[in-house]
Amino acid sequence: MEETLTARFATKRFTTGLDFVNRIGASAEEADHHPDLTLTYPEVAVTLSSHDVGGITSRDIDLARIISEHAAKLGVTATPDHD
Numbered sequence: 001m002e003e004t005l006t007a008r009f010a011t012k013r014f015t016t017g018l019d020f021v022n023r024i025g026a027s028a029e030e031a032d033h034h035p036d037l038t039l040t041y042p043e044v045a046v047t048l049s050s051h052d053v054g055g056i057t058s059r060d061i062d063l064a065r066i067i068s069e070h071a072a073k074l075g076v077t078a079t080p081d082h083d
């Protein structure tokens with residue numbers, strides 16, 4: 001099983017989640033590194049992994065930091081998961 005970084009973000013409103021997902025999408029394209037995203041009411045789940053190595057790399061850590069910055073700007077709080 002591939003190792004992943006996962007987190008859930010309490011977006012509370014669906015439209016905030018959609019905005020959050022769009023911001024993550026733009027950053028993912030910039031970084032050429034793409035998380036798995038699940039948009040639901042009332043949260044967004046993010047899973048990061050480097051498929052080429054089958055685990056977590058600095059590309060995942062770097063994108064996780066950027067995602068945390070987007071969350072902070074939107075006033076969204078994270079609940080880290082442990083797989």
Ligand SMILES: C[C@H](O)[C@H](O)[C@H]1CNC2=NC(N)=NC(=O)C2=N1
Pocket residue numbers: 032033034035048049050051052053
């Ligand atoms: C060539 C390009 O860098 C690769 O295909 C990228 C694209 N986005 C990616 N995203 C993720 N999450 N893992 C990868 O290994 C990956 N590879």
